[in-house]
Amino acid sequence: MTVLQTTTLRPLQIGPITIDTPLVLAPMAGVTSHAFRLLCKRHGVGLVVTELLSSHAIHYKNAKTFGMFDWTDAERPVSVQLFGGDPAMMAEAAQVVEAHGADIVDLNMGCWVPKVAKTGAGATLLKDVCHAEAVVRAMVDAVKVPVTVKIRSGWDPSRTTGIDFARRAQDAGAQAIAVHARYASQGFTGTADWSIIRRVKDVVTIPVIGNGDVETPEDAQRMMGETGCDAVMVGRAAMGNPWLFGDVRHFLETGEHRPAPTLDARIEAALFHLKTMAANPAVGEARAVKEMRGQITHYFKGFPGVSALRGQLVQANTIAEVEDLLAGARQRSEASE
Ligand SMILES: Cc1cc2nc3c(=O)[nH]c(=O)nc-3n(C[C@H](O)[C@H](O)[C@H](O)COP(=O)(O)O)c2cc1C
CATH class of the missing domain: 1.10.1200 (Non-ribosomal Peptide Synthetase Peptidyl Carrier Protein; Chain A)
Incomplete structure (x- = not known):
């Protein structure tokens, strides 16, 4: 007799916000538009995150960036991701998106592309965790909604600063932390090392959202089992496959697969x-x-x-x-x- 393995799903709690399904659509520039976020929401994702928005562009009231303030009530709760390295500008940008209805404000500390990283933003913040902590604190002090952070394991394998930073982010008032378990120097190469998610989970009490290389319901179950993470975030595997979130939920609850979409x-x-x-x-x-x-x-x-x-x-x-x-x-x- 086959025994089906099931996993009890607990809601993800980010500050006062309860997210019944602990599955998160990863922020993806050029992909996670309102349309795609809504589609994923319809197919069972718990939380959606916008693509990264520039605090600098928000400060200078860039029309294109304001055009990306495209979230609606149907997506709620919606997390709006910001990037920047200047605490005052990030605090201001957090206030602007809060005023435009963001339920959560997320700090991007994972982007390694030179256009972002060279400005002291994104994953560059992992090179100076004291400064990164100041950015989180400034954002937390500026808004009423929860502030979260999305990090990588560190800048490169010689510095797994993500773990130290996770504790600092919690001390600064962050309400959840998403960990893409790769180093910035890896880009998207190699495989995600989920043991880093476990290590972050060990040092904080705020929810930890695991991310990296989850492609199937089995992967999500394995990530939860191996790392103890509070939620699973999926990026690339959701592209063209918003059903994946419902598939994961069904599999975790029943141990069985749903038929593929027609x-x-x-x-x-x-x-x-x-x-x-x-x-x-x-x-x-x-x-x-x-x-x-x-x-x-x-x-x-x-x-x-x-x-x-x-x-x-x-x-x-x-x-x-x-x-x-x-x-x-x-x-x-x-x-x-
Ligand atoms: C096309 C693309 C755009 C991305 N844009 C962002 C972004 O705006 N902000 C961010 O934090 N991560 C961004 N990421 C990283 C993803 O959020 C995620 O961390 C990464 O893809 C690993 O998860 P996965 O293996 O489930 O795809 C992007 C990834 C891709 C593929």
């Missing part, structure tokens, strides 16, 4: 994503179709004819063209059944 469900989700994005006046149809080129094919991973469809979709310029291409794919799939 082609119709995938088409419906991809079009919802595209149309919701286009409906944002700051985006519009032409830009939405262009931005979706990199994302839409994720919905059809593994389906026969997907590479031909990918070639066609990247040339589409309007929603109607995308709809026609997807209708054609559906017909071909029916004919081949």
